[in-house]
Amino acid sequence: MAEENTSKVCEAHPMTGGDGPNSYAKNSNIQRDAIDAAKELVSKAIAENLQIEVLPSNTFRIADLGCSVGPNTFLAIENILEGVEFKYQRKGLNSQIPEFHVFFNDHTSNDFNMLFKTLPENRRYYSAGVPGSFYGRLFPDASIHLAHSSYALQWLSRVPKSVVDSNSPARNKGRIHYSNSTDDVIRAHETQSTEDMECFLQARAQEIVYGGLMVLTIPGRPDGTPHSDASPNVIFQLLGSSLMDLVRKGVVSEEKVDSFNILTYSTSAQELVAVVERNGYFSIEKMVGLPLPLVHDTILYAQLLTSHLRAGMEGDLKQQFGEEVLDELFDLYRKKCEENASSLDPGKAVNFLVVLRRN
Amino acid sequence: MAEENTSKVCEAHPMTGGDGPNSYAKNSNIQRDAIDAAKELVSKAIAENLQIEVLPSNTFRIADLGCSVGPNTFLAIENILEGVEFKYQRKGLNSQIPEFHVFFNDHTSNDFNMLFKTLPENRRYYSAGVPGSFYGRLFPDASIHLAHSSYALQWLSRVPKSVVDSNSPARNKGRIHYSNSTDDVIRAHETQSTEDMECFLQARAQEIVYGGLMVLTIPGRPDGTPHSDASPNVIFQLLGSSLMDLVRKGVVSEEKVDSFNILTYSTSAQELVAVVERNGYFSIEKMVGLPLPLVHDTILYAQLLTSHLRAGMEGDLKQQFGEEVLDELFDLYRKKCEENASSLDPGKAVNFLVVLRRN
Numbered sequence: 171m172a173e174e175n176t177s178k179v180c181e182a183h184p185m186t187g188g189d190g191p192n193s194y195a196k197n198s199n200i201q202r203d204a205i206d207a208a209k210e211l212v213s214k215a216i217a218e219n220l221q222i223e224v225l226p227s228n229t230f231r232i233a234d235l236g237c238s239v240g241p242n243t244f245l246a247i248e249n250i251l252e253g254v255e256f257k258y259q260r261k262g263l264n265s266q267i268p269e270f271h272v273f274f275n276d277h278t279s280n281d282f283n284m285l286f287k288t289l290p291e292n293r294r295y296y297s298a299g300v301p302g303s304f305y306g307r308l309f310p311d312a313s314i315h316l317a318h319s320s321y322a323l324q325w326l327s328r329v330p331k332s333v334v335d336s337n338s339p340a341r342n343k344g345r346i347h348y349s350n351s352t353d354d355v356i357r358a359h360e361t362q363s364t365e366d367m368e369c370f371l372q373a374r375a376q377e378i379v380y381g382g383l384m385v386l387t388i389p390g391r392p393d394g395t396p397h398s399d400a401s402p403n404v405i406f407q408l409l410g411s412s413l414m415d416l417v418r419k420g421v422v423s424e425e426k427v428d429s430f431n432i433l434t435y436s437t438s439a440q441e442l443v444a445v446v447e448r449n450g451y452f453s454i455e456k457m458v459g460l461p462l463p464l465v466h467d468t469i470l471y472a473q474l475l476t477s478h479l480r481a482g483m484e485g486d487l488k489q490q491f492g493e494e495v496l497d498e499l500f501d502l503y504r505k506k507c508e509e510n511a512s513s514l515d516p517g518k519a520v521n522f523l524v525v526l527r528r529n
Numbered sequence: 530m531a532e533e534n535t536s537k538v539c540e541a542h543p544m545t546g547g548d549g550p551n552s553y554a555k556n557s558n559i560q561r562d563a564i565d566a567a568k569e570l571v572s573k574a575i576a577e578n579l580q581i582e583v584l585p586s587n588t589f590r591i592a593d594l595g596c597s598v599g600p601n602t603f604l605a606i607e608n609i610l611e612g613v614e615f616k617y618q619r620k621g622l623n624s625q626i627p628e629f630h631v632f633f634n635d636h637t638s639n640d641f642n643m644l645f646k647t648l649p650e651n652r653r654y655y656s657a658g659v660p661g662s663f664y665g666r667l668f669p670d671a672s673i674h675l676a677h678s679s680y681a682l683q684w685l686s687r688v689p690k691s692v693v694d695s696n697s698p699a700r701n702k703g704r705i706h707y708s709n710s711t712d713d714v715i716r717a718h719e720t721q722s723t724e725d726m727e728c729f730l731q732a733r734a735q736e737i738v739y740g741g742l743m744v745l746t747i748p749g750r751p752d753g754t755p756h757s758d759a760s761p762n763v764i765f766q767l768l769g770s771s772l773m774d775l776v777r778k779g780v781v782s783e784e785k786v787d788s789f790n791i792l793t794y795s796t797s798a799q800e801l802v803a804v805v806e807r808n809g810y811f812s813i814e815k816m817v818g819l820p821l822p823l824v825h826d827t828i829l830y831a832q833l834l835t836s837h838l839r840a841g842m843e844g845d846l847k848q849q850f851g852e853e854v855l856d857e858l859f860d861l862y863r864k865k866c867e868e869n870a871s872s873l874d875p876g877k878a879v880n881f882l883v884v885l886r887r888n
Contacts, residue, residue, distance in 0.1 A: 229669040269669040273657060278648075282641045286660035289637075296669055298632060298657035301645035310588040310628040310655055 207460045208320070208523050209249045212385055215525040216253030216316070219455045222261050224381030226268055230254060230315050232295075233273040233377075235304040236322025239284045244293075246320055247272050250385070251295065254316070270295035275308055277301065303327060305369040309377040317374055320387040324402070326433040327366045330358035333431065346410035346430050349403035356397055363435040367445040375451035375528065384452065384526040387460070391436040392520050400436045401519040405475060408510060409483070412502040413491070421498065422491050430490050432483070442522065452526035460523050462516040472507035475514070476500050566819045567679070567882050568608045571744055574884040575612030575675070578814045581620050583740030589613060589627040589674050591654075592736075594663040595681025596633040598643045603652075605679055606631055609744070610654065613675070629654035634667055636660065662686060664728040668736040676733055679746040683761070685792040686725045689717035692790065705769035705789050708762035715756055722794040726804040734810035734887065743811065743885040746819070750795040751879050759795045760878040764834060767869060768842070771861040772850070780857065781850050789849050791842070801881065811885035819882050821875040831866035834873070835859050 232250055237243035251270060258267045274285060278301040289297055302308050304319070305327040333342055333355055345351050348359035374384060391400030398407075409432070416422040439457060446452055465471035480500050487496060507514065591609055596602035610629060617626045633644060637660040648656055661667050663678070664686045692701055692714055704710050707718035733743060750759030757766075768791070775781040798816060805811055824830035839859050846855060866873065 229672055271669050271672070278645050282645060282658060286637045286641060286658075289660070296659075296667065297661075298659045299641060299645075300655075300657045301648070302656075308655065310630050313588055313630070 213253035235319040275300040330362040347406035349397040371449040378528040456525035460521040476504040572612035594678040634659040689721040706765035708756040730808040737887040815884035819880040835863040
């Protein structure tokens with residue numbers, strides 16, 4: 171029943187826990203900007219698309235899928251609550267505003283202890299933490315009224331089989347990301363992304379009530395932009411290139427780079443529409459590109475990207491390459507970001523805000 | 530709305546986390562024995578007292594209040610599920626057995642990361658962790674069908690005010706437990722226990738559906754047994770006496786012993802009945818004393834009590850007295866248990882199994 175029942179291995183990528191200088195809690199501004207940009211759109215989407223007739227009079231249940239450790243998840247939940255309450259108020263149903271039960275979901279390896287310790291003190295909802303991959307079932311049938319996910323669905327559930335198999339031509343030699351790899355590797359990741367999105371939609375179709383909403387923010391690439399050029403991908407290509415520099419310096423072994431894969435995928439609007447339509451349980455109420463933050467100062471932008479990436483990836487990198495290489499690695503990385511500022515063009519990236527309704 | 534809204538400070542006493550040799554996970558046999566002893570009674574109580582008419586056809590929600598880190602909570606949930614399923618089966622409603630959603634509750638300082646990592650793989654329920662004190666609200670109105678709590682309600686929510694105030698005659702000088710203290714201290718703890726139970730029942734009355742059950746296991750004392758003689762209390766008196774030995778040896782400061790309080794209370798059947806009746810929302814369907822484990826080998830029993838107490842108290846003791854005293858302290862303690870075996874008579878303790886129905 172739970173996510174373990176699916177045959178696939180769900181790979182976890184916990185953000186750096188705690189609240190130290192390299193923690194996700196203190197280095198998630200880019201995700202936070204996405205939430206800020208989405209805020210008004212989310213409230214508006216809720217007001218327009220929540221059908222008051224199908225709403226509960228007792229408990230309204232919200233899930234944040236891939237919540238990490240906060241504070242972003244708490245801001246997102248606050249936005250959603252405001253949107254839902256506004257909807258009730260606008261219909262003159264002030265006295266019928268339900269209680270809210272919020273489910274914070276992430277992988278079992280997420281730092282739930284930290285999440286729980288930092289729950290806002292004056293929250294007006296009941297809270298629960300839900301461990302497990304959102305590519306499998308997490309909740310009982312028809313129990314969720316609104317599911318939210320921000321900056322999480324770009325993570326694949328697993329390394330595609332053909333990439334793991336070292337005899338395959340698709341092996342990701344000298345690279346850590348699919349996007350600058352061979353056509354075979356790119357195809358394997360496209361297939362994995364499609365499979366994952368199908369699992370995600372299938373699970374949510376069972377869990378979300380009729381008329382309930384999904385509000386998803388997903389970083390991706392504009393239609394027509396090749397995987398190799400999309401800036402969310404270039405970010406990881408530059409990390410791979412920094413690691414290969416360390417291989418050449420003898421600091422890191424090449425085998426370790428070969429066997430390391432960053433499992434994100436940059437989807438496109440076309441691909442998203444196709445998988446939602448094939449699933450058939452949800453209508454697309456809204457799909458827009460959120461404005462991306464423009465940072466004109468190259469040095470500042472490189473620094474921002476570096477601290478952001480370190481907060482997100484430090485755990486995985488430490489495990490694979492050892493803690494002692496991290497400072498040198500991220501110093502190299504920051505310089506590469508400065509040198510390649512033009513490849514990180516916001517025009518080659520898009521943050522999708524997608525609102526789906528369960529039909 | 531959440532537990533923070535109550536004016537009282539809720540003191541947390543997390544069990545020793547992780548799975549090391551002194552962990553709660555590996556040293557909770559006494560609690561486990563209580564669950565084993567309760568198992569048949571719990572199934573029977575569910576079969577007799579769950580009114581099938583008020584049960585949901587979709588999701589059956591279970592809360593384990595004060596769950597700690599497992600494995601006991603998982604065994605308890607398994608027992609409960611069997612009892613509920615048996616009830617549906619006996620009524621010929623096999624096809625209507627609902628999905629189960631289980632909420633694992635404990636203080637925010639509980640090791641939820643550990644709890645989540647050790648969730649049974651083949652569980653047939655959806656899981657969520659709920660941080661917060663059960664002396665306040667944890668769940669939306671009328672959302673829980675069965676609440677369970679085992680070996681948790683003996684913990685008070687706070688040091689009674691009159692005991693904290695050092696000018697009060699009720700100050701707990703040279704002791705760490707109310708039970709061998711002055712009459713004032715004992716009265717202050719009685720009052721606190723009553724207040725806490727009132728808060729607990731009031732919160733659960735709002736959260737549990739009409740006809741829903743509470744199944745509680747609470748260690749206490751037989752009616753008429755003075756607090757000072759009840760063996761669950763003697764266990765802590767001996768710890769206090771061990772600490773005072775360390776004071777005399779100059780290893781521990783007397784002030785630290787004076788300001789340390791173990792916040793358990795041993796209730797009686799009379800007190801339990803009185804507080805439930807005064808609350809008025811629940812009927813007492815069953816209240817029995819579970820058989821207590823008899824260990825005839827004094828040395829073995831002393832060892833068992835020592836490892837049990839260490840798993841439960843190590844965190845608090847370390848914080849107050851420093852890690853370096855723990856080995857010496859528990860060595861002393863073990864010897865005192867051997868010498869005082871007659872004071873630890875199971876006849877001077879009782880484990881209440883209480884089944885309440887929400888009316």
